[in-house]
Amino acid sequence: MNFESIAGEIPGPRSRALAASLATTETRGVTYLADDFPVFWAWAEGATVTDVDGNRYLDLTSAFGVAVAGHANPAVTRAIAAQAARLPHGMGDVHPSDVKVALLEKLSEIVPVDEPRTFLCSSGAESVEFALKTALLATGKPNILAFNGAYHGLSYGTLEIGGIEKFREPWRRQLRNTTTLVDFPNRRSPASAERALTAIANALRADPAIGAVVAEPLQGRAGIIVPPDGFLRGLRALCDENRVLLILDEIYTGFGRTGTLFACEREGVRPDMLCLGKALAGGFPISATVVRRDVAEAWEPSRGEALHTSTYLGNPMGCAAALANIAEIERLDLSARARACEPEFERRLEELRGAHSHIVDVRGRGALWGVEFKDGAAAAGCAVRALQTGVIVLQSGLRGETLTLAPPLVIEPVQLGRALDLLCAAAREAVPA
DSSP, rough: OOOOOOOOSSSOOHHHHHHHHEEEEESSTTTTTTTOOOOOOOOOBBBBETTSSSSOOOOOOOOHHHHTBBBBHHHHHHHHHHHHOSSSOOOOBBBBOOOHHHHHHHHHSSSSSEEEEEESSSSSSHHHHHHHHHHHHHHHOOEEEHHHOOOOOSSHHHHHHHOOOHGGGGGGGSSSOOOOEEOOOOOTTHHHHHHHHHHHHHHHHHOOOOOEEEEEESSSTTTTTTOOOOOHHHHHHOOOOOOOEEEETTTTTTTTTTTTSGGGGTTTTTSSEEEEEEGGTBTTEEEEEEEHHHHHEEEEEEESSSOOOOOOTTTTHHHHHHHHHHHHHHTTTHHHHHHHHHHHHHHHHHHHHHHHHHEEEEEEEEEEEEEESSSSSHHHHHHHHHHHHHOOOEEEESSSSEEEOOOTTTHHHHHHHHHHHOOOOOHHSSSOO
């Protein structure tokens, strides 16, 4: 079992040299570069990451929520290597591979969707865009209802339904602007669920061209916003009453992260479409849109030319990685591990909030938590100080005011305890009381 090990200044000389090179080779607006950020990763294992200077960190990000079964999980890496040696690439919608069929069969067994039919793709945004196309075909209605604070990707289709203004604004003139955005409820205000459901009901009555509602079970990029219990059930009921489709984006919350295999299972909600990605394959870029059978039948059978496809649809290495990763999630019962983390996260983070006036809220579920600071500068200062002491966290929130904590679900309790010790110290040192 590994812990943090910091040998010198962070970032180290090799990271600084790579940052200088990146500044002259990568397009602007991608990687944030500063004197104290970032470090460049060299390898990772389990719940730790080692940078190019040999410094080791405890990872509280899972690399954007991907590594639920641990970085470089041996079963997943073996599966990728074996598949690469046998068939690294196929012709997904022309001459499919056997491993593609195996993955579709496995997903059909585990997803909370009635009689599921699955489309495989490469990224979360692609998954959501396929759901949007399906909604139009199935309902004949082009408009969507989504939520302020929602993040579904940065492609044009997902920007159209996104609820974070800073991502939409530069391209607003190229968006259709036919999405109705309503406020997402926050369990800190129990009455917000009823207000949100009322707003949704009013919006569906006002715009009969709305064919689907798109929602995250809890909002990730907005800063881990957890709705009151019962909200998803109410949303499902409203969709049924108004005969619109419910699309749940579980790209971040899926595969055990919040304590059930899929977050919607906590309330027994079964969506019409389920968008999956990130943790699906533990690091290989593959995603999926799972669709209720009668909804999926809105697509015409292929007559030799698919209307929606991609070169890497059902890539064999991605399918093999996903099968191995799902097997590890089940073998290790990672959903239970996420549930076991929840009391420790809540206890330690509430203690932190009580001790520091610059922390205004903590919230989460399972092994997905947000620590909200008074502003983005305070959160950034804590993230940088945590990195210097050996912990990687991710900044989020509409103003960058929140730190998201989403460790690999294989993290050992003593590793998690150590990481939280360092994070609490970083919060105290970065923004003194």
